[in-house]
Amino acid sequence: MFDQEKILHEVLARIKPTPDEQQKMQEVADNIISLVDQVALDLGLSEVNSLLVGSAARNTWITGEHDLDIFISFPEETTESDLKTIGLEIARKVAEDADGFEERYAEHPYIHANFNDFEVDLVPCFRVSSAAKIKSAVDRTPFHNQFILSRIKGLENEVLLLKQFMKGAGVYGSDLKTGGFSGYLAELLVIQYRSFPGVLEAVDNWKPDTFIDLLGHANKTHNDPLVVIDPTDPGRNVAAALSLDRFARFIASAHEYLESPSELLFFPDPTEQISDRAFEGILILRGTSMVAIVFEKPDVVADILYPQLFMLHRSIRSLLERNEFMVLEGDVWAGHNEAAVVLELLTEHLPSIKKHMGPPVWSKPHATEFKEKHMQELSGVYIENGRYMVDIQRKYTQVADLMRHDIHSCKLGKHVGESIRSDFRILQNTELLGIKQASFREFLAEFFHIKKPRNPDASF
């Protein structure tokens, strides 16, 4: 246990903001809040006030993260259009003092501004009476803030450790790309299990259908691997965005840590970038076929882009499998200006013929139609398992041809669809090396599950 304490102590030293850093953060937040309140007052809106929410408000932020979430809170009876226009007006006025700002869009528009090296979101919201009665998704945040503040005192370091551990395990972030744990969820786990080691010991025993309800007030069922009932809303699962994969990864990492704790689990070595030669070697070693569709990355935020990439991936995979190309592995990548779906196949080439299944012999009108339609095929019509069958010419014997011609029959999201309709490339095997971006070479290392030495010193 001494070992573990030493590790946690060292990790904490690397991630806990210094008193100076904390003070600086506090000052910046105070200044902006005063400014918001002043602007509101100048507009004669005494009912509008502002508050700091998120990890900055709770002292659960990791050093170097300078994100401030400042909510501009309007009375519940404000109309939506007033919230939008007046909310933005206040936020814009405040942002005039910033080094730069832009309008961003979630359910409602908000302002993202830079004050020195602080990233500040100025978000208008409704001040509703309970989290179950929110008028827009962000209205929930002040309730979360309040709940955590009331319980987290003294546990802040545990939250920092858990967040960093989740980052190391690749499961931190409830964005749609990651499908992992939100900061709020990490805080709730610490409140439930009282310490970082306590969380990991609990997680080590998790299975799908794990259920946590701090206030014992759940009022509906959820069908997710992990269910953590929101203390501020009995009908909501805080872990709804957590994918089975991230859930499993977290359990696996917790188990690994408990078996042999190591700082490397908090700060893993950076993923290797696969060189041209390494990639060529891997292809020979694996003997599989690689194919990728590459297209211009649509200029939309990750939460819009990734669901469309995932859908494209699923859809191409199903196209290939319907056509008897066996897919071993597949994933999506998005770089600076390009995006891709990459697949590994058992083979890129199939024989000229395929079996085509017809109706049961006793399904008379269909059977007659089938026989007439296929009179000219390669084989005669024959019977298998009570059905008419015929061997027909396979339309595409090369996977690249199939993808090139049938990609437009795949389910294409709005932006990815526009990009693919305008242009795309199909790359095969070593052609993938045409993509030189570091992030792609890291993606390939993960794609092939290249082993990272557990501990570099241990390899001798």
Add this chain to the structure above:
Amino acid sequence: MFDQEKILHEVLARIKPTPDEQQKMQEVADNIISLVDQVALDLGLSEVNSLLVGSAARNTWITGEHDLDIFISFPEETTESDLKTIGLEIARKVAEDADGFEERYAEHPYIHANFNDFEVDLVPCFRVSSAAKIKSAVDRTPFHNQFILSRIKGLENEVLLLKQFMKGAGVYGSDLKTGGFSGYLAELLVIQYRSFPGVLEAVDNWKPDTFIDLLGHANKTHNDPLVVIDPTDPGRNVAAALSLDRFARFIASAHEYLESPSELLFFPDPTEQISDRAFEGILILRGTSMVAIVFEKPDVVADILYPQLFMLHRSIRSLLERNEFMVLEGDVWAGHNEAAVVLELLTEHLPSIKKHMGPPVWSKPHATEFKEKHMQELSGVYIENGRYMVDIQRKYTQVADLMRHDIHSCKLGKHVGESIRSDFRILQNTELLGIKQASFREFLAEFFHIKKPRNPDASF
């Protein structure tokens, strides 16, 4: 309808025995029966008598078929050992007059003898009080004989037509190789539907779960595509040996006949024998891979051999599919002295790696074991759908190697197993042409569903 009458008339002219042939058959049968009765009497067995059963007894045999089934009937209270020894003694004495004979074995031994060009089975049986109380399978036959004789008068020609049609369709014979219709079943269908066209019109509307019960006395359910309750045994399905494939083929042929009747359906052109050049052409055209295991044909009757070949086929297919070789088509062949299982594959070669599925991440002892076991594998252990996975070296990347090494793990029947353990060959692609037997070349034509011109004159 005139057309059809003309066709049936012509078919009948080709298959109905002449009066001379019938008379000859009757004389031979009468002589043997007298001989059996005399031999029994000489042994002081006045309770033993003989009877002619089967198609010869019912005038439902096709010209040229000179098979006589003569049953030697013992009182019910005879012991099994007496039936065997005394039954065989009588049969052997009778066969002393024959041109040659041999002992054969079904449930009990019997004698197969040649009298001129007649094939005669001399079969001891018990004379039980009803077909539901039989002591051995053959005891049922006299009851069948009696029932058919009581109903078939005037319908004999219809039976001849139906049997010949079934032969043309490849569905005649309830042996284990064919899995088709027995002569008794054909006779029952004619009794039920009153004429050959009547049978085909009924069959054209058959679906799986067709149920026929002439006497309305069924007393249990059966799970077969066609159920025809035995008029002599309410618990028995006469069509139990009929495979789904032969059931479907019969429906398809009936439909074809009703759409355009033709003598060709009764007397199809002989199957083509595939030449070396044709086979090479087919392989190029189809682009698939052929593989066969060839071994010495065990010296056993077809009803013993074929179930073992079918089992071997299923077992090899499952071996290949477990190892990710995709099987398109497969069948068994037995020639003069060799037998084979022949398979057509999407590909004969697979990549060096394969995915190996481990336990769920949350199944702790198994997960630890899996991770330790696979520490040295090609890829790192990774997670997919909540399970640990690892990419491992595929043991056999060539289908021939897999079959050569793992054939002994397949389910091998007694005789086929002995043969394969003593020796076998794996042939691939054009190596199959090493088998020159006509029956193998016909087998290949059927394997590839080579189209037969429906009517040779129609091809212009």
